[in-house]
Structure formats: structure tokens, C-alpha cells
Amino acid sequence: MSNDNLIYAKSRILDILSELDDFELDNISQWMCSHSYRKDLEEKKCMNISEKYLKDIGNTIKAMVPFEAEMSSENIVPPTIGDQADCNAINTCHIDEFLYDEDEVCELVTNGKFNRHYCLECNSRNTKELILISHSMSRKSLLYMFRVLLPKDLEDKQVLDVGSRLGAVLYGAYYFSNAGSILGVEMNKDCCEIQERIITQYSMDNNRIKVIHSDILKRSDVVQSADVIIINVLDFFVDIEIHKQIWYFFKKYLKKGTYLVCNRSMADTLGYLDMFEEFMNWLSICKPGQLENEIFFDIDEQSELFLYTVN
Numbered sequence: 001m002s003n004d005n006l007i008y009a010k011s012r013i014l015d016i017l018s019e020l021d022d023f024e025l026d027n028i029s030q031w032m033c034s035h036s037y038r039k040d041l042e043e044k045k046c047m048n049i050s051e052k053y054l055k056d057i058g059n060t061i062k063a064m065v066p067f068e069a070e071m072s073s074e075n076i077v078p079p080t081i082g083d084q085a086d087c088n089a090i091n092t093c094h095i096d097e098f099l100y101d102e103d104e105v106c107e108l109v110t111n112g113k114f115n116r117h118y119c120l121e122c123n124s125r126n127t128k129e130l131i132l133i134s135h136s137m138s139r140k141s142l143l144y145m146f147r148v149l150l151p152k153d154l155e156d157k158q159v160l161d162v163g164s165r166l167g168a169v170l171y172g173a174y175y176f177s178n179a180g181s182i183l184g185v186e187m188n189k190d191c192c193e194i195q196e197r198i199i200t201q202y203s204m205d206n207n208r209i210k211v212i213h214s215d216i217l218k219r220s221d222v223v224q225s226a227d228v229i230i231i232n233v234l235d236f237f238v239d240i241e242i243h244k245q246i247w248y249f250f251k252k253y254l255k256k257g258t259y260l261v262c263n264r265s266m267a268d269t270l271g272y273l274d275m276f277e278e279f280m281n282w283l284s285i286c287k288p289g290q291l292e293n294e295i296f297f298d299i300d301e302q303s304e305l306f307l308y309t310v311n
């Protein structure tokens with residue numbers, strides 16, 4: 001590290017320390033002086049290495065899919081109920097968070113390849129921010145899911161991603177956890193082919209990670225054997241009736257004790273579908289399984305992930 005870099009690093013540390021009160025400062029001093037921060041630093045570096053695998057995979061997928069990462073074989077329709085019911089073709093844009101993180105989106109905007117705004121009246125400055133949606137989970141969310149939210153040891157567990165799309169959750173489970181079995185069920189064939197290609201290209205152990213091309217409603221067997229089930233919001237992919245059916249199906253087949261991870265609270269999802277009362281006693285909300293790792297994350301950013309167990 002050059003002298004300039006060292007000065008810059010110290011200056012950044014001082015910026016952070018200057019915002020702390022005496023109690024917080026004492027706590028940080030102890031953490032540094034006891035050298036326990038070294039162990040945390042090693043863990044942080046390991047996480048960065050695992051995250052790099054996912055970044056490389058994302059870059060490989062970018063070359064396989066259109067920029068908007070939606071297939072011509074898909075029928076993606078803005079929902080008519082819920083917190084995304086205001087989305088439409090004019091005010092909404094899909095930018096896949098697994099493929100493009102916040103820094104990459106900024107770079108696209110700077111290079112004029114992506115716009116965050118749309119014009120309300122041509123040639124005027126009367127513009128409005130686009131609603132940005134993502135059909136995939138981001139690397140950061142996946143890291144948080146497997147390194148903070150879920151229990152650490154998943155070795156003899158089966159992880160199931162419902163609607164695995166480009167495979168983001170599957171690769172997250174593969175590189176961020178020790179899950180013994182990782183299954184994705186996806187109804188779109190083109191998406192399944194992308195996942196298969198990535199699994200092969202990155203020489204992943206296909207005894208450990210598998211993709212099934214199917215409607216989840218036809219695979220009660222995999223739902224019954226899942227120990228952890230991950231469900232990203234399905235609103236853009238299913239109509240209200242099918243969405244309700246899916247939740248009745250999970251209620252019927254998920255076994256007691258199964259972990260359920262969602263990126264919207266179940267109270268909201270079931271509330272929008274007008275079926276919350278029927279499901280009230282089905283799930284319990286859980287505390288994160290690896291609270292000691294919260295230190296590696298900006299908790300506010302991850303507040304959209306929810307962990308439940310089936311009662």
C-alpha cells in the first residue's frame with residue numbers, strides 16, 4: 001500500500017470513528033485491540049471470494065440473455081393487486097439485480113446505456129423516476145440469506161428454489177452454504193437451459209445442484225422433501241387464482257419445521273391475495289440463524305428478506 005493509500009485509509013477510518021459516541025468508540029477500540037477483528041476480516045475476505053464466483057456467473061449469463069433478461073418465451077404481466085400493482089410497461093423497467101448490481105447500474109446510466117427516468121411530456125424536463133424491478137435476487141441478498149438468515153449447517157438439508165429462473169438462488173446456495181442438495185424448479189424451458197449451461201460451464205457438482213423443468217404444482221414430491229424453500233415474489237408470473245393455488249399447495253405439502261425464505265412478508269403476500277386469515281397459524285417468523293455474521297452487512301439494505309418456519 002502506498003503512503004497516499006495509507007493516508008486515505010486512515011482518513012476513511014477517522015470519518016467513521018468521528019460519528020461514534022464514547023460507548024461505541026470503546027467497543028470498537030476493544031474489537032481492534034483484542035485482534036478479534038482479524039478473524040472477522042478473514043471471514044469477510046472469504047465472503048468476497050465466494051461473491052466473486054457469483055459475479056463471474058452473472059457476467060457469463062449477461063452474454064446469454066437479452067439486456068432486460070426476459071425471454072421471448074415468457075409471459076410477464078404486471079400484477080393487478082399488491083405493492084407492485086402500479087407497475088406498467090411505461091413506468092417500469094426490469095433490470096436484473098443478479099446481473100447488474102447498483103454500481104453497474106450507475107455505470108450504465110453514466111454511459112448512456114440505461115435511463116432511470118421517463119418523460120411525462122416529450123421534450124420537457126418534466127420527467128419521473130422509473131420503477132425498477134428485478135426478477136432475480138441480488139448477490140448481497142443471497143449472501144445475507146445464506147450467511148445470516150438461515151442456520152449455518154445445511155449439510156444434510158435440501159434447499160428448494162421455487163421458480164429458479166437464471167439460477168441466482170441456486171448458485172448462492174452452492175457457493176455460500178454447505179447445503180447437501182440444491183434444487184430449482186422452473187416452468188420456463190429457456191431459463192432451465194441457461195441454468196444447466198452454467199452448472200456445466202462452472203463444473204458444479206450435479207449430484208448437489210439440479211434444475212427441474214416443471215410447474216411447481218406438479219412436483220409435490222420435491223416440496224414435501226424440502227427443508228428450506230425460497231420463494232421470490234411471483235406476482236409478475238402468475239395470475240391471482242394460480243397464485244392462491246400455489247400457497248394452498250405449499251400449505252398442504254410443506255412439512256413441519258421447513259424454513260421458508262421470502263423477499264416480501266407473508267402477511268403482505270397473503271393479505272394482497274385476501275387469504276391471510278386462513279394461513280395465520282401456518283408459519284412462525286424466525287430470528288436469523290447466524291446473528292454473529294450481521295457485522296458483514298448493512299442490515300437496512302437486507303430488511304426485505306423474511307425467514308419463517310412451518311408450524
Ligand SMILES: C[S@@+](CC[C@H](N)C(=O)[O-])C[C@H]1O[C@@H](n2cnc3c(N)ncnc32)[C@H](O)[C@@H]1O
Nearest residue numbers: 135136137163164165168186187215216232237
Ligand atoms: C421472480 S422470479 C424468481 C427467480 C429466482 N428464484 C430468484 O429469486 O432469483 C420467478 C420465477 O418463477 C417462475 N415460476 C412462476 N410460476 C411458476 C410455477 N408455477 N412453477 C415453476 N416456476 C414458476 C417464473 O418463470 C420466474 O422465472
